[in-house]
Amino acid sequence: MSKPVALITGASRGLGAELSKIFSLTHHIIAVARTIGALEALDDEIKSKGGSCTLAPIDLTDEKATAQLCRSIFDRWGTLKIWAHTAIHAAPLGPVMTIDSSDWNKSVKNNVTALAHFIPMVTPLLGDDSEVIFFEDKTIMKKFSSIYGATxxxxxxxxxxxxxxxxxxxxxxxxxxxxxxxTALRGRFYPGENRNDLQSIDLEAKRLVSLLDM
Structure with a gap:
C-alpha cells in the first residue's frame, strides 16, 4: 500500500471521526474505537469517497489488544505517518466532595494509564518526521469537572x-x-447550550489539520 498511514484513536465519533475523513484523502486510516457500528459507518463513508480504512474495534485499556494492534501495524505497514489521539472518557460532573471511586478509577484507567501504556508500544512505529496530535480542553478547571479535568x-x-x-x-x-x-461529550457537560453557536466539527477538524506543517 503506497499511501502513508494515519492512526486515529477514538475514531468512531466527533473530532476523531472527522479527522479520519480528512486524513483519508491522503492516508490509509487505521480507526480505533470500541463502538463497532460507528466504526463501520465511518468505514463506509471513507470508502465511498475513494479512501481506505482498517477498523480496529478494541479497548485501549486492553494491553494485549493494543500490543497486538501495534504488532499488526508493524507487520503490514512498518510505520505510521500520523497518530491523532482523540479518545477520552468523561466521568459524570459533580462536586469534589462527591467524587465516586469507581468513576475516578475508570477515568484514570482510560485517560491516563491506557495512554502511558500505549505510547511505548506505538513509538517504534513513529519516524522522526511522524506527526502525533493531542488535544487540550480549556474547560478542565471549571467547577464540577474534577475527575474529567484531573485525568x-x-x-x-x-x-x-x-x-x-x-x-x-x-x-x-x-x-x-x-x-x-x-460533540456528544460537550452536550453532556453543557446540556442547555445553544449548539448553533458552536463551531461545526468538520470545519474545526479542517482548521486543526491546517496547523500541521506537512
Whole structure:
C-alpha cells in the first residue's frame, strides 16, 4: 500500500471521526474505537469517497489488544505517518466532595494509564518526521469537572513532557486546543447550550489539520 498511514484513536465519533475523513484523502486510516457500528459507518463513508480504512474495534485499556494492534501495524505497514489521539472518557460532573471511586478509577484507567501504556508500544512505529496530535480542553478547571479535568490534565502533561523530550529528534508532538464543538461529550457537560453557536466539527477538524506543517 503506497499511501502513508494515519492512526486515529477514538475514531468512531466527533473530532476523531472527522479527522479520519480528512486524513483519508491522503492516508490509509487505521480507526480505533470500541463502538463497532460507528466504526463501520465511518468505514463506509471513507470508502465511498475513494479512501481506505482498517477498523480496529478494541479497548485501549486492553494491553494485549493494543500490543497486538501495534504488532499488526508493524507487520503490514512498518510505520505510521500520523497518530491523532482523540479518545477520552468523561466521568459524570459533580462536586469534589462527591467524587465516586469507581468513576475516578475508570477515568484514570482510560485517560491516563491506557495512554502511558500505549505510547511505548506505538513509538517504534513513529519516524522522526511522524506527526502525533493531542488535544487540550480549556474547560478542565471549571467547577464540577474534577475527575474529567484531573485525568485530562494528566494526559496532556504526558504529551507535553514527550513533546519536550523529542524536540530535537522527532516525532513531532502537537498539542492543539479545539474551539468548542457540538460533540456528544460537550452536550453532556453543557446540556442547555445553544449548539448553533458552536463551531461545526468538520470545519474545526479542517482548521486543526491546517496547523500541521506537512
Amino acid at each position: 485530562k490534565a494528566a494526559q496532556i502533561h504526558i504529551a507535553k513532557t514527550w513533546q519536550n523530550e523529542t524536540k530535537s529528534t522527532g516525532p513531532r508532538i502537537h498539542i492543539f486546543q479545539p474551539n468548542p464543538m457540538p
